[in-house]
Amino acid sequence: MTHGVSxxxxxxxxxxxxxxxxxxxxxALRPVDPVGALGAEQExxxxxxxxxxxxxxxxxxxxxxxxxxxxxDAGLDAVRRTLVVAADDGSEAPLSSxxxxxxxxxxxxxxxxxxxxxxxxxVLPYRGRELRGDDLRTQLDAWVACGVMEPSVAxxxxxVIDHPEWLRLExxxxxxxxAGAEMGPLAxxxxxxxxxxxxxxxxxxxxxxxxxxxxxGAGRLxxxxxxxxxxxxxxxxxxxxxxPEVSDWLAALDGRLVLGNYLYADGGTHVxxxxxxxxxxxxxxxARPDTALAFLATxxxxxxxxxxAVEQSTRAYRERSGAAKLVGRPLRWATRGRLLHRAxxxxxxxxxxxxxxxxxxxxxxLAKRIQRWRAAVARRDGTLxxxxxxxxxxxxxxVKNRALAAAFAGAHRFGVEIFEPDTxxxxxxxxxxxxxxxxxxxxxxxxxDEAYAAVHxxxxxxxxxxxxxxxxxxxxxxxxxxx
Numbered sequence: 001m002t003h004g005v006s007x008x009x010x011x012x013x014x015x016x017x018x019x020x021x022x023x024x025x026x027x028a029l030r031p032v033d034p035v036g037a038l039g040a041e042q043e044x045x046x047x048x049x050x051x052x053x054x055x056x057x058x059x060x061x062x063x064x065x066x067x068x069x070x071x072x073d074a075g076l077d078a079v080r081r082t083l084v085v086a087a088d089d090g091s092e093a094p095l096s097s098x099x100x101x102x103x104x105x106x107x108x109x110x111x112x113x114x115x116x117x118x119x120x121x122x123v124l125p126y127r128g129r130e131l132r133g134d135d136l137r138t139q140l141d142a143w144v145a146c147g148v149m150e151p152s153v154a155x156x157x158x159x160v161i162d163h164p165e166w167l168r169l170e171x172x173x174x175x176x177x178x179a180g181a182e183m184g185p186l187a188x189x190x191x192x193x194x195x196x197x198x199x200x201x202x203x204x205x206x207x208x209x210x211x212x213x214x215x216x217g218a219g220r221l222x223x224x225x226x227x228x229x230x231x232x233x234x235x236x237x238x239x240x241x242x243x244p245e246v247s248d249w250l251a252a253l254d255g256r257l258v259l260g261n262y263l264y265a266d267g268g269t270h271v272x273x274x275x276x277x278x279x280x281x282x283x284x285x286x287a288r289p290d291t292a293l294a295f296l297a298t299x300x301x302x303x304x305x306x307x308x309a310v311e312q313s314t315r316a317y318r319e320r321s322g323a324a325k326l327v328g329r330p331l332r333w334a335t336r337g338r339l340l341h342r343a344x345x346x347x348x349x350x351x352x353x354x355x356x357x358x359x360x361x362x363x364x365x366l367a368k369r370i371q372r373w374r375a376a377v378a379r380r381d382g383t384l385x386x387x388x389x390x391x392x393x394x395x396x397x398x399v400k401n402r403a404l405a406a407a408f409a410g411a412h413r414f415g416v417e418i419f420e421p422d423t424x425x426x427x428x429x430x431x432x433x434x435x436x437x438x439x440x441x442x443x444x445x446x447x448x449d450e451a452y453a454a455v456h457x458x459x460x461x462x463x464x465x466x467x468x469x470x471x472x473x474x475x476x477x478x479x480x481x482x483x
Contacts, residue, residue: 004241005095005276006086007268017268018046020082021366025053027082028075028373032067033060050362054369055302055354061447062304062350068446069380072373076278079370083275098243098279099286107224107237107249112211118193118218121164122157122430125422136161147312147461148391148417152453156434157427166437167192173222173255174294174432175199177239177263177277180206182395182421183296184262185429190217192433197222197253199246202236224249239263239276247280251287258386258436259284260294261371264397267363274367278374285383292384294432295371298364299389299456300357300466304447309460310344310351316415316463317342339472343465350447355459355466359403376446386435389454391417393424407470409477414469415462427455 007015026040033056040053057075061068084092085101093101124131124139131139140154160166172195176186179198189196190213198210198221207223214221224237224246237246250257259281263273285291344351356365375387392398392408399405408418419427431453443449459466 002086003088004086004238005098005243005272005279006084006092006240007272008082008084008092009086009090015268017271017363021050021271021362022046023082024075024078024366025050025057027078028057028071029053029060031070031074032063036060046362048358050365051354051356051358054356054362054365055352057369058302058304058352058447062352062445065445069376072376072446075369075373076377079275079278083272095275095279098276099283101244103244103248104242105226105228105245107226107245109249109253110223110225110235112214112221112223114190114193114217114219114221115215116191116218118168119191120167122161122167124426124430125420127420133161143417146417146458147309147316147415148458149455150306150309150451150453150460153431153455156453157430159438160430160434163437166433167194168219169194169258169433169436171255172258172436173197173253174258174260175250175253177259177261177280179210181262181264182397183390183393183425183428185260185425185432186210187213187217188426188429190214190219190221193218195220195222195255197224197250199224199239199250200236201238202234204235207235222253239280240269240272243276243280243283247283247287250284257284257288257291258294258432259291260386260432262296266397267361270367271363271370274370278370281374281378285378292386292436293375293378294386294435295375296388296390296428297372297450298368299392299454299459300355300360301365301368301372302352302354302356303389303450303454303456303460305351305353305460306448306451307349307351309353310346310348312461313343313351313463314346316461320463339468340464341468343462353456353460353466355456357404357407357467357470359401372450376449379446379449384436384440385449386432387450388428388431388452389450389456390428391419391424391455391457392459393419393421395421403474406477407474410473410475411457411477413476414464414473416458416466416473418457424455431455 007020009015026037029037036056043049061071080096083095143149144151144154175197176184177199179200261277265273375385379385
């Protein structure tokens with residue numbers, strides 16, 4: 001029985017993710033691109049054709065900040081109108097009802113204090129080494145030089161290196177939605193001595209692992225607790241069904257709140273948890289207006305990128321090896337240009353990096369787009385937002401897909417670096433600390449906010465359009481795995 005935030009049921013009781021996703025994307029496009037909206041509405045092969053429409057959402061917003069924000073507003077409104085809150089008896093209420101819905105239970109708090117000494121400097125694990133100080137700066141500069149990250153990353157992380165006192169995030173409580181996520185900042189923040197409020201499903205093994213992490217660290221972990229149920233189910237909460245409960249619990253905590261969304265789920269459940277997290281953010285900001293929001297964007301999406309990224313990609317394409325040119329020309333001819341073509345028109349300013357990976361599916365893409373819309377709207381409305389593109393990472397949820405695992409194994413041959421989880425989550429946690437500890441730069445267009453301090457792994461600055469190299473990367477990855 002489906003309960004909590006869900007897709008609406010049709011007359012036969014089916015909850016179609018395709019119908020809902022198509023409607024949300026079409027409604028998001030409608031204010032600025034009615035032709036694109038019609039195309040999305042009439043797409044008959046949504047599970048493969050969605051890629052075009054998700055890119056069009058970005059293209060339509062480049063025209064100006066007003067267009068970008070109109071799409072974000074319309075997209076969020078469409079999510080609120082399309083998704084529902086399903087009750088156990090089969091009845092449905094609008095998603096917007098969560099803004100004022102009463103809690104059905106009160107969550108208490110269990111506090112777990114770290115038993116270790118706090119790390120008093122930024123240390124980044126990387127390929128068996130622990131980088132700090134000048135060694136870390138050297139690695140950041142190397143990543144920038146080879147196009148793995150935007151230069152603003154090195155600047156921001158450099159400030160954190162200079163100000164290790166920021167690491168404790170004194171006076172703040174960081175709520176981590178998806179406390180068990182490999183890409184989340186929970187472990188790093190607790191090593192640094194910060195206060196973390198952990199939200200995740202009531203699963204005993206998960207909470208045992210999270211509490212071990214807390215005790216090994218030096219921070220303060222706050223865990224939602226319900227003493228009225230059995231011990232095995234006492235920790236955690238199901239955000240899909242308990243937005244009011246989680247919101248009320250977080251709103252009562254001390255410290256200035258930061259709501260960080262690190263949730264992931266398979267298939268349509270990812271859209272459901274994204275919508276639930278967005279409803280939670282709306283409710284929490286209403287209760288605590290000084291709440292900050294934090295997001296990690298996937299690099300396998302479509303983004304607007306600065307002219308400098310286009311120029312580096314163009315140079316890489318022009319200066320590729322003779323062997324690459326020899327192989328690339330017949331491949332492009334044989335596939336009618338689908339393989340190994342350049343990433344951007346040479347003079348594009350700005351460019352659009354389209355790294356959407358069709359195998360990840362339309363639900364994943366829509367869930368991540370909801371977060372981008374919320375970040376843009378919240379920033380416009382005066383909320384402090386930490387938003388960064390995070391690198392492709394060898395997390396369990398990704399490498400269980402054999403095609404993606406193979407593509408990751410061959411990605412380095414095309415100028416893309418795949419990160420290990422401990423490197424990626426520490427680096428992204430350092431960027432979060434930076435954003436919460438200093439004034440963020442202001443930009444003329446929201447796409448520039450998304451591009452700021454992006455760790456895209458090289459997808460924006462490599463020679464080839466990512467999808468045109470994905471199949472070959474996977475083939476090379478399969479081959480290397482067999483040898």
